[in-house]
Amino acid sequence: METFPENHELIGLFECEPILTDPEQEHWFYNQLIFQTVRYDDALTVKINGCYGDLSILWKQGSRELMNLKFEKLSSLEVNMQTNDEFLTAIGSF
Known part of the structure; x- marks a missing residue:
């Protein structure tokens, strides 16, 4: 993956710390990140593996x-935070 968000950008977007599949690996790009956010009855689970370009x-x-979406071999993942909007942009080829 050519572009990968900074740790603080992902925490700001999902408003939580991720679960790391390998807590000893300090670089998030080489780890699988699992963000879980719950709002009322809605539950969002996002899994990111930067070095493989995977996003679910x-x-x-x-x-x-x-x-339920799954993407593989993405080339770019960016967090965009504006005044009233926050979103994740994923770029890849199919």
Whole structure:
């Protein structure tokens, strides 16, 4: 992956620290990051593996799955934070 967000950008976007699959690996790019955010009945789980370019997003409302996306071999992942909008941009080729 050519572009990967800074740690503080990901924490700011998801408003939580990630679960690291390898806590001894200090570089997040070489780790799998799992961000879990819950708001009321909505649960969002985002898994990022920077060195492989993998991104998965699971959004559930209660027990109902609303969205389940998986991307592989992404070339870029960017966090965009503006005054009223925050979003993650993923770029790859298919």
